[in-house]
Amino acid sequence: MVMGNFKKKFSPDRLDKAAFAGIIALSASIVVLSVFFRGHTPAGAIAGGYAEGAVQQPLSAEAEARIKQIKNIIEGGGDPAKAEGLIKDAIAQYPYEAEFYMLMGDMYMREQKPLSAVSRYKEAVDLDPDYADKTSNLFEGGKIRVALREAKHKLQAALAKDPDNARLKKAKSDLYYLLRRLAGSCG
Numbered sequence: 001m002v003m004g005n006f007k008k009k010f011s012p013d014r015l016d017k018a019a020f021a022g023i024i025a026l027s028a029s030i031v032v033l034s035v036f037f038r039g040h041t042p043a044g045a046i047a048g049g050y051a052e053g054a055v056q057q058p059l060s061a062e063a064e065a066r067i068k069q070i071k072n073i074i075e076g077g078g079d080p081a082k083a084e085g086l087i088k089d090a091i092a093q094y095p096y097e098a099e100f101y102m103l104m105g106d107m108y109m110r111e112q113k114p115l116s117a118v119s120r121y122k123e124a125v126d127l128d129p130d131y132a133d134k135t136s137n138l139f140e141g142g143k144i145r146v147a148l149r150e151a152k153h154k155l156q157a158a159l160a161k162d163p164d165n166a167r168l169k170k171a172k173s174d175l176y177y178l179l180r181r182l183a184g185s186c187g
Contacts, residue, residue: 058074060115070083070086070103073086074107084104091104101124102140108141109146109150115151116174118174119171125178125181148178148179155175
């Protein structure tokens, strides 16, 4: 008698049956997908070799030689046009190597073009976040902060004259992006 009363009060309706069927179908599809795709990496999951957790490959001897040559030109006060040409060629050959973008930023700082330097430093930090990580041995926060400070003054003056300039708005966006990245490094 008690059992009959229970069935009457709590009999599942169509919505309950549909929900239960949906749960069974989702569970079955999860099991099927996990069995068939175990160990497979989707195509393009590690595009460019800079995926999360991927180990960056060391530079070739040729790239190391180029970096050394460019540093000598920049630090020795050599021809900026020659250095810029070498860096642009290197970026064309190694588009995912952050060091060349840092060198371009350094060259722009030597030429006292902090807005251009900030843009290049942003690209370098995007490619290799260690440049903004205080715990890394690649940390370049001091150099980047100097560029940001100089760029901020120039940017404020330029935006006061032309507040609708898209290039200046992009530079402002890059500046604040780098400030946030450096602040996040606790440096």
